[in-house]
Amino acid sequence: MTDSPLAQPPAPENGDTFVSGYLLYLLAAASEAASAQFHARVREEGLRVPEWRVLACLHDRDGAMVTRLAQFALIEQSRLTKIIAQMEDRGIVTRRGDPEDRRRTRVYLTPEGRALAEALVAEARRHEADLLNILAGSDGARIKQALRALIDRLAPAESLDA
Amino acid sequence: MTDSPLAQPPAPENGDTFVSGYLLYLLAAASEAASAQFHARVREEGLRVPEWRVLACLHDRDGAMVTRLAQFALIEQSRLTKIIAQMEDRGIVTRRGDPEDRRRTRVYLTPEGRALAEALVAEARRHEADLLNILAGSDGARIKQALRALIDRLAPAESLDA
DNA sequence: GAAATTTACATGAAATTTCATGTTTTATGA
DNA sequence: TCATAAAACATGAAATTTCATGTAAATTTC
Numbered sequence: 320m321t322d323s324p325l326a327q328p329p330a331p332e333n334g335d336t337f338v339s340g341y342l343l344y345l346l347a348a349a350s351e352a353a354s355a356q357f358h359a360r361v362r363e364e365g366l367r368v369p370e371w372r373v374l375a376c377l378h379d380r381d382g383a384m385v386t387r388l389a390q391f392a393l394i395e396q397s398r399l400t401k402i403i404a405q406m407e408d409r410g411i412v413t414r415r416g417d418p419e420d421r422r423r424t425r426v427y428l429t430p431e432g433r434a435l436a437e438a439l440v441a442e443a444r445r446h447e448a449d450l451l452n453i454l455a456g457s458d459g460a461r462i463k464q465a466l467r468a469l470i471d472r473l474a475p476a477e478s479l480d481a
Numbered sequence: 482m483t484d485s486p487l488a489q490p491p492a493p494e495n496g497d498t499f500v501s502g503y504l505l506y507l508l509a510a511a512s513e514a515a516s517a518q519f520h521a522r523v524r525e526e527g528l529r530v531p532e533w534r535v536l537a538c539l540h541d542r543d544g545a546m547v548t549r550l551a552q553f554a555l556i557e558q559s560r561l562t563k564i565i566a567q568m569e570d571r572g573i574v575t576r577r578g579d580p581e582d583r584r585r586t587r588v589y590l591t592p593e594g595r596a597l598a599e600a601l602v603a604e605a606r607r608h609e610a611d612l613l614n615i616l617a618g619s620d621g622a623r624i625k626q627a628l629r630a631l632i633d634r635l636a637p638a639e640s641l642d643a
Numbered sequence: 644g645a646a647a648t649t650t651a652c653a654t655g656a657a658a659t660t661t662c663a664t665g666t667t668t669t670a671t672g673a
Numbered sequence: 674t675c676a677t678a679a680a681a682c683a684t685g686a687a688a689t690t691t692c693a694t695g696t697a698a699a700t701t702t703c
Binding site for chain 2: 336337338339340341342343344345346347348349350351352353354355357375376378379380391393440443444447450451453454455458459461462463465466467468469470472473474
């Protein structure tokens with residue numbers, strides 16, 4: 320009985336599957352799947368995803384400091400610094416030191432940056448509405464609540480302000 | 482009325498906040514927040530996150546082909562190829578061509594690789610249980626369902642097999 | 644059944660990311 | 674208030690990732 324008599328596939332492996340039901344996999348895969356389309360649009364606009372995230376954050380809070388931006392855009396600080404430098408070269412944001420606390424660097428949208436940000440945020444809102452529709456009506460609100468709960472319980476949750 | 486009379490903070494910006502309620506942000510942030518602890522453990526084990534993902538996939542299906550592995554481990558193919566090469570150098574996986582279809586490269590766990598994979602999968606299961614507890618009882622199952630629904634609707638959903 | 648496509652990986656160069664660390668400025672504390 | 678610690682960024686070198694493309698093998702077409 321060590322060998323199945325009708326082993327079509329070469330008797331591959333164990334039978335218990337871990338990955339496809341694993342919460343962290345589901346979260347990552349859902350995030351990727353849900354983002355794919357819109358992120359493709361972002362790239363069509365000549366932006367990389369982290370750059371779009373920065374724009375979205377600045378849309379909410381122009382003049383945010385780098386560290387906060389990093390938290391909300393989910394980008395590590397030194398990496399963000401370099402991304403911001405590129406965005407500055409490109410003319411969509413500007414950096415200015417904070418006179419109140421001269422350690423801080425605040426990042427501002429330029430007019431072009433703001434236009435881009437607003438256009439993309441509008442698109443993102445439409446796309447999100449589509450997504451939430453796909454999610455069979457009330458599921459949408461529920462999944463958001465659940466995700467927010469998860470985040471709140473796991474991360475201290477700060478504000479983009481200050 | 483253009484200027485608030487008691488503007489404590491320098492009258493920062495608009496009032497509507499987009500990011501913090503945006504589904505794609507919630508998904509990405511939830512994924513990050515939920516994964517942070519365990520991924521730290523993974524790094525303590527001397528692995529990077531993508532390497533752990535490969536091990537987990539191989540735990541489910543030893544001898545998976547590179548393309549499938551890439552889909553399930555959420556890693557772009559050419560990047561995965563290089564990661565696998567490193568893992569091979571390190572002695573935790575082996576590559577072997579598939580005689581049935583000689584374009585394919587199949588990846589197998591070495592004994593050390595399997596030990597690592599099994600230990601980490603066990604830890605991951607415990608960690609997931611903790612997470613699901615944090616998520617107030619039944620919320621856990623629901624969030625999983627919702628995520629799976631999202632993925633199924635958005636991604637064709639293939640199997641690690643073949 | 645030969646040519647044209649497609650699939651599956653591998654690879655090299657350019658670009659980006661990471662990691663550790665440096666600098667400057669603000670908080671803290673004895 | 675002076676020293677020390679902490680916070681906020683910036684930066685350089687090494688490592689990784691990306692992108693386009695190359696190669697080999699299977700599949701589809703005509």
